[in-house]
Amino acid sequence: MPADALSSALLPAGLHDVLPSEAAHEAAAVERLLAEFAAQGYRRVDPPLVEFEENLLSGPGAAMSKQTFRLMDPHSQRMMAVRADITPQIARIATTRLKNEARPLRLCYAGQVLRVKGSQLRPERQFTQVGVELIGALEAEADAEVVLLAVQALTAIGVPHLSVDLCVPxxxxxxxxxxxxxxxxxxxxxxxxxxxxxxxxxxxxxxxxxxxxxxxxxxxxxxxxxxxxxxxxxxxxxxxxxxxxxxxxxxxxxxxxxxxxxxxxxEHRGFEYQTGLSFTLFSRAAGELGQGGRYRAGAQGDAKGDGRGEPATGFTLYMDTLLRAVPPAKAPGRVYVPHGTGWDTARRLRADGWVTVAGLAPVADAAAEAKRLQCGHWLAGGDVKPVG
Amino acid sequence: MPADALSSALLPAGLHDVLPSEAAHEAAAVERLLAEFAAQGYRRVDPPLVEFEENLLSGPGAAMSKQTFRLMDPHSQRMMAVRADITPQIARIATTRLKNEARPLRLCYAGQVLRVKGSQLRPERQFTQVGVELIGALEAEADAEVVLLAVQALTAIGVPHLSVDLCVPxxxxxxxxxxxxxxxxxxxxxxxxxxxxxxxxxxxxxxxxxxxxxxxxxxxxxxxxxxxxxxxxxxxxxxxxxxxxxxxxxxxxxxxxxxxxxxxxxEHRGFEYQTGLSFTLFSRAAGELGQGGRYRAGAQGDAKGDGRGEPATGFTLYMDTLLRAVPPAKAPGRVYVPHGTGWDTARRLRADGWVTVAGLAPVADAAAEAKRLQCGHWLAGGDVKPVG
Structure with missing residues (x-):
């Protein structure tokens, strides 16, 4: 069996190993998105992967009930659920631990979610969700702020041909x-x-x-x-x-x-829990990148939440589709540093922006060894030289 | 009930919301660590949160069996396990999907793990694991490389009073x-x-x-x-x-x-699966930060793995203890940008390194509003002014 087929047989359907270059690409994009959110005052929070079922799946979270894996907690003897969506967790944090913080409250997040089944459009059962929530603001300025922030952040990571579709479900x-x-x-x-x-x-x-x-x-x-x-x-x-x-x-x-x-x-499909202005983000290159809109935060037990809880808006980006639209950053050059090269020499190369790959034993042909290790360059007598 | 007690009642024991500033601190430290790993040729991989139980818990993974949550996969009707340790996943990737890559193979990772029980020393049941694996090298140079890399990376994020304890279990x-x-x-x-x-x-x-x-x-x-x-x-x-x-x-x-x-x-406790030179990383400020050492990668079904699989070494850092030793980076200044300020004006401020917090409606006293929103500065007639 070829390595790839072997690997997919090793993992459950819809779950994947993200391999080198792709993993770095995703991590860099996530951090850049969060840096854009932070620059507009959105502060990062990081809720746990698992919560008590009754909390995670109440209110707007109820929509994900069938998509959610359950675990028994041996400590409390209560059922826990693995999050299938981070949004309800952010609303919970805003309305409990951060309920005394000044409004509007601006929060952002990035994390993994797990779902029981993939859909036809998105066969993945685990993906990275990245987003913001703006809580406690009723104004149209709040609606505009989150749309503009999404556009600004997606543009910053290089998403081309971006468009926004507004609706009021x-x-x-x-x-x-x-x-x-x-x-x-x-x-x-x-x-x-x-x-x-x-x-x-x-x-x-x-x-x-x-x-x-x-x-x-x-x-x-x-x-x-x-x-x-x-x-x-x-x-x-x-x-x-x-x-x-x-x-x-x-x-x-x-x-x-x-x-x-x-x-x-x-339009209203996909916006069943939205209570006002909503939007979808598109790129001609990759299709739907994310969506957002108004809801009521902390209106637990009342799915639609009309009139209860706090006014809120925000958006969620799905990194799997989004990355298809983003060109990976140019990787820095790799230089093979032969066995016996001093630590300080290698450190200086790194300070100059090189990735250093150390030789762990002497070799007869350092240039060939560099090539074998996917290095475009090698260090020869103190100079960085391109490989043949 | 005060907000904090309410929140802890909402979450299962050992699971926490990471709140603003702490979440940003952790994310920045993780990215910096991975940047240090990347600079020495370690490429990031990202295995899934969940795998088939029989794969995740075979070989060295078996040690974590009692600490591992199980889930039934409705798709395959097979038991899956939520990872309690990322190391066995990296070894699996190295010896399956990346088995044809040139050796030594340098990989790094960062991700969440979930455990059934906390320990007395570490009551948390979820934490971020960050580390590297160097696979396919027998030399002492490989042992030294991973120790030096750990020290270099921990120093880069500001861990003070670092020491390394070597052992051969x-x-x-x-x-x-x-x-x-x-x-x-x-x-x-x-x-x-x-x-x-x-x-x-x-x-x-x-x-x-x-x-x-x-x-x-x-x-x-x-x-x-x-x-x-x-x-x-x-x-x-x-x-x-x-x-x-x-x-x-x-x-x-x-x-x-x-x-x-x-x-x-x-010493041998905590190194039951190590097959050679091993080490623990300490900081006087925070205690044990992580550990690493030699093992055999891909020696499935043979816990000790002596003589089977590939020679490998690496280390794992636990972000929860580690962050206690690291001073948070100075947060950039927050400037309140009153309602009606143009998008381009705010963008220029962000380009100058400010975090902009937009006013969503007119207010009588912009300086007071800035203060209420935890901004140290506000924009007055085109100038950034300190609050009161």
Whole structure:
């Protein structure tokens, strides 16, 4: 069996060894993202891999229940769960240990999550989640800040062709509620909107059918979408969502006039726990890189959390997809340092930016040995020389 | 209940939230350590948190069996284990996926491990393990390289008063075997040596009793220990251990003449799986920081691995104890940037090394708001001013 097939047989499906160069690439990208977050005042926290099941899976965490591995804790005799998502942990920290810290509270994190099953789009069962949470701020400025921060950080690590898709997953339900639709009608409408089935949406009839059809067809580039949206008569609740969208777009445009922004006026899939302005980050090179949006932090036991807990927004990036869009940094040159070279000589080379690879025994042909050890250079009589 | 007590009640014993400043401190130290490893040609690998139980717990991994959480994999219907130690995973990668890479193979890693129980000395059940493995090299130069690398990396992150304690855990058994002692006698001797009970060691009598008593009393500062050791008549197997100790000490002294090195000639606890020269890293400020030594990589199913697998050495650092010895880096200054400040203005401040904390709404007293948000400075009319 070739080494690669052997290795995959050794590991459970969806779990991988990250090998040299790829592991360094990921670590460097994660640290750079966190440095960008830190530069805007987001402070790092690091919750544990495992918590009591009842805490990890309450409130918004409940969504991940089927994706979560359980462990029995022999100490407390209670069930623990391995985190499948870090976001609920950050909300827990904000609303318990850091509940007396000044608001808005800016936190960031990076860590591994484990899931029971991979999906078709993401077969991996373990991946690195990196993100921020901005807790205790209601303003559109907060919505804009996290979008801009995501764009800034992704740009810093070299993600090309970045675009942001904004949505307000609450808008459709508020329109339906405002127009007095029943539960069955809403469910049918949602399904039709998810399929982007204009005919089925129109078939619902009445003012809701017409309105939602307009929302659907207006989705696209931000300017055009907002122009169309401005002309539509919205019930009161949805009017608030429209205003937030308008304000956030204005702030994004003022900060980054060249940013590609689209608006989806009927999207809600993947945002079941969002309570307001939400967004997805895309790169033409790699697809979906992450998503974020408003929720209520610390509204435990109440999945949607409307009106309870603290207002919060944030985003999560998935490093596996993201790294496909990022060119690895140029690795520093490796220089073979023959056996017997002094420690200080090697140290000076490292101070000059070289990676030194020490010969552990004398060899007849140092240049050949350098090549064998994947060094592009070797040290010959005090000089760094390229290998043949 | 105060926030802290509430939080500890929320988490299982031995598991903790790492809060701001501490989390950044740890992350910075880990990245710096890995940068030092990389500068000497150690390439990062990142094995998964979870593997099949039978792979993770075979060979040297078997030692951690009781400390390891198990999970049922619904995909394969096989038992998986959450890693309690990363070292066996690195050995697995070296001897499977990287078996065709040139030797010596230099690998490094950083990651979380989870254990069923904390110990009295280390109540934590989750911690960050950071280390290197040097695989496929038999030379004393390899032993010296990993010790020097550990010292170099720990010094780089600011660990003060560093010392290294060398031992050869095989020496006592080789002496006992060479002098024909029986199993019971060896067990009694080991127990007496572990207690540092000179009288009980001498009571074993014969040449072994005298020799081991001399070894025990000779342990201490390297110069004195080696002088005493040189004068002792050793059986053949142990003679090899003495030579390795002498050669390694000479290499350490040549590279770092000021390094504090002690030698323990009878130590073996904590080195049950080591097959040759081993070491413990200490700081007066924090105690034991990590340990390392020789083993056989890929000798699966054979706990001691003598003569099978590849010769290997390496070390593991425990970040929890280590960070107690390291002063945190000075945090960059935080400047409050009032509402309405342009994106480019804030970006320029960040380029100058400031952390910017944006005001999300207008406030009457920007200096007071800066203070409330733990900023030492605020932006007033284009100038960064200290708060009050």
């Amino acid at each position: 609450t808008m459709v339900s508020r329109i339906c509620a405002g127009l007095g639709l029943g539960e069955d009608e809403i469910r049918q409408l949602r399904a039709a909107l998810d399929r982007k089935d204009a005919a089925a949406v129109a078939a619902v009839g009445g003012p809701a059918g017409a309105l939602l059809e307009s929302l659907m067809s207006a989705s696209g580039p931000a300017d055009r979408a907002m122009q169309a949206l401005a002309a539509l008569p919205l019930p009161e609740g949805a009017e608030k969502d429209r205003r937030r969208l308008t304000d956030t777009l204005a702030l994004l445009h003022a900060a980054m006039p060249d940013l590609t922004v689209t608006v989806d006026l009927v | 095989t020496m006592v058994s080789r002496i006992c075997a060479g002098l024909g002692l029986g199993e019971d006698e060896i067990r009694q001797l080991r127990a007496a040596l572990d207690r540092k009970d000179a009288a009980a060691v001498a009571a074993v009598g014969g040449p072994a009793g005298a020799l081991l008593e001399s070894l025990m009393s000779a342990s201490g500062p390297a110069d004195r220990a080696m002088q005493a050791l040189a004068a002792l008549p050793l059986p053949e197997g142990a003679e090899k251990d003495r030579r390795r100790l002498t050669d390694t000490l000479a290499l350490l002294h040549a590279a770092m003449p000021d390094l504090t090195v002690t030698v323990d000639l009878v």
